[in-house]
Amino acid sequence: MQINANHLDTVTTGAINTDGLIFGGINMIFLDANIIYEAVCRTIKGSRKDKYATQLYQVNKLLYTAMLQEALSSGTYKPETGNKFVLSERGKTRFVTNNSMTDKVVNHILCDEILTPALKRFLIHDNGASQKGKGVGFHRKRFEKHLRDYFKRYGTNEGYILLGDFSGYYANIRHDKCSEVLAHFLKRSDLPVEDLRTAWEILTGIFQTFRLDVSRFSDEEIRAMYTQKVDTMMNFGVDENLLTGEKFLNKGVDIGNQTSQNIGIVFPYRFDNYAKIVAGIKGYGRYTDDFYAIARGKETLKKLLDNLKAIAEEYGIIINERKTRIVKLSSFYRHLQNGYSLTDTGRVICKINPKSITRERRKLKAYKRLLDAKRITYDEVENIFKSWICANYKRMSHRQIYNMAQLFTELFRRKLKWKKYSQLRWLMEHSSPDWNSAETTSSAKTK
Numbered sequence: 179m180q181i182n183a184n185h186l187d188t189v190t191t192g193a194i195n196t197d198g199l200i201f202g203g204i205n206m207i208f209l210d211a212n213i214i215y216e217a218v219c220r221t222i223k224g225s226r227k228d229k230y231a232t233q234l235y236q237v238n239k240l241l242y243t244a245m246l247q248e249a250l251s252s253g254t255y256k257p258e259t260g261n262k263f264v265l266s267e268r269g270k271t272r273f274v275t276n277n278s279m280t281d282k283v284v285n286h287i288l289c290d291e292i293l294t295p296a297l298k299r300f301l302i303h304d305n306g307a308s309q310k311g312k313g314v315g316f317h318r319k320r321f322e323k324h325l326r327d328y329f330k331r332y333g334t335n336e337g338y339i340l341l342g343d344f345s346g347y348y349a350n351i352r353h354d355k356c357s358e359v360l361a362h363f364l365k366r367s368d369l370p371v372e373d374l375r376t377a378w379e380i381l382t383g384i385f386q387t388f389r390l391d392v393s394r395f396s397d398e399e400i401r402a403m404y405t406q407k408v409d410t411m412m413n414f415g416v417d418e419n420l421l422t423g424e425k426f427l428n429k430g431v432d433i434g435n436q437t438s439q440n441i442g443i444v445f446p447y448r449f450d451n452y453a454k455i456v457a458g459i460k461g462y463g464r465y466t467d468d469f470y471a472i473a474r475g476k477e478t479l480k481k482l483l484d485n486l487k488a489i490a491e492e493y494g495i496i497i498n499e500r501k502t503r504i505v506k507l508s509s510f511y512r513h514l515q516n517g518y519s520l521t522d523t524g525r526v527i528c529k530i531n532p533k534s535i536t537r538e539r540r541k542l543k544a545y546k547r548l549l550d551a552k553r554i555t556y557d558e559v560e561n562i563f564k565s566w567i568c569a570n571y572k573r574m575s576h577r578q579i580y581n582m583a584q585l586f587t588e589l590f591r592r593k594l595k596w597k598k599y600s601q602l603r604w605l606m607e608h609s610s611p612d613w614n615s616a617e618t619t620s621s622a623k624t625k
Contacts, residue, residue, distance in 0.1 A: 206373060207287065208250045208377075209247060211243055211244070214283070214287065215239065217286035218235060218243055218246075218283050220290075221283045222235055222236050253379075255280075255380075257383040257386070258277070258281055259387045260276055260277040260435070262432075272410060272433060273411055274432075277434070285437055288377055288437060289437060291373075292374070292377040293377070296364055296367035297363055297440060301443065302454055305450055305465075306320060306464075307439075307442065307466040308439040309443065317514065321470065321513060321518070322518075324472055326524060330524070336507070337473065337474050338473060338474075338475070338479055339471070340470060340473075340503075341469075341503055341511060342471075342501075343468055343469075343497070345497065345501075346407050347466065347467035348410075348467075349407075349408055349430045350494065350495070351430060351431050351441065351442075352404065352429050352493070353429060354428065361378075364377070384437055388432055388435075389426040389428055390408070390427040391413060391423060392425050393423065394420040397425075408427065408429055442467075445495075446464070446493070448489050449469065449486055449490075453482060457485070507519075516530060516531060517530075528572075530574050535582070539585060542586060545559045545563075560594060560595070567606075577610070579602070580610075594606070
């Protein structure tokens with residue numbers, strides 16, 4: 179059964195053409211050999227150097243540039259489904275897509291030259307994911323700034339914060355709603371319409387690769403999937419004879435595809451605009467599927483949440499009722515794996531989630547096993563650990579930092595190498611005298 183209301187085709191063949199977005203001409207961006215060559219170089223730089231496909235592209239850059247230019251000019255290029263592998267992280271098991279090198283190159287052109295320039299000027303400043311100059315660190319700084327700004331404005335920590343989360347966000351993005359959002363902003367961009375036409379044709383092909391085969395389900399069950407939470411791994415381990423390709427679910431985007439990053443940050447744009455502009459919540463921010471809002475009154479946040487739920491229902495976004503909550507600013511709450519609290523003096527207390535430290539300790543032990551099996555080098559292990567500790571030490575206690583350094587030394591029988599002396603290096607090499615005195619006192623009492 180075809181569910182036309184939820185198909186991408188109804189948007190591409192109707193709304194886009196009639197508004198003048200698509201018409202013939204020369205596609206300058208997608209046919210520019212220099213742009214294609216630069217995209218090839220970025221793809222190689224972001225891929226593993228020991229992979230055969232990466233090495234092949236490295237040796238034949240100009241040849242693949244010419245081949246891709248010919249495929250784009252003749253209209254023979256078609257996105258592939260890609261290889262999917264299972265990834266388990268923090269108790270969640272999901273599919274991650276590894277696209278071919280050619281698709282990665284085209285995605286770089288599509289995202290870097292078309293989608294990102296067209297979408298970024300419509301995003302709020304506090305939308306902090308998958309953008310140049312932003313990221314987890316940027317979002318956490320903005321979160322802490324909003325807490326301090328609240329105290330400066332009201333002179334108290336008596337207030338509330340709404341912490342929200344989307345359930346199965348990427349797996350439940352409806353293609354018809356997403357295409358409407360993308361078309362809305364692409365038509366308002368100042369990019370050449372010829373390039374937008376090619377971009378839309380490529381996006382249409384990419385959405386086709388995102389579809390799920392639901393041939394084994396009834397039409398009624400498929401209709402229900404558009405309003406219910408869907409698991410992208412529903413076909414994992416299913417007999418291939420049942421996946422006949424007769425029916426598809428036009429829902430979900432692949433994790434690992436570069437276009438999914440642009441989709442993830444722009445799709446709930448009405449959440450951001452309503453909270454910032456309509457409701458006037460200055461202390462609002464969103465990082466992909468996690469959002470927060472700070473206000474003086476609890477009723478203000480309840481009303482905001484009710485309106486956000488109405489927007490979510492319209493777009494097919496599922497709000498996680500278990501994780502979405504309203505708590506006092508003076509209490510202890512978690513956001514993006516960190517614990518926060520606003521004191522009565524205006525100080526923002528930030529602590530790392532203990533589970534993050536436990537997870538990193540287990541990773542170090544796993545790296546030791548890989549090192550013994552000669553599947554990884556010591557330099558790689560050291561760089562991975564130094565990257566983690568540098569990103570998190572400001573939210574860790576002295577004891578936690580010292581203990582992590584001791585574990586690293588015990589496992590690998592080496593000390594970390596640093597280019598210059600720093601506060602982190604001192605903290606990792608020296609224990610606190612208070613610990614020794616406390617341990618001496620406790621041992622004396624025991625005797």
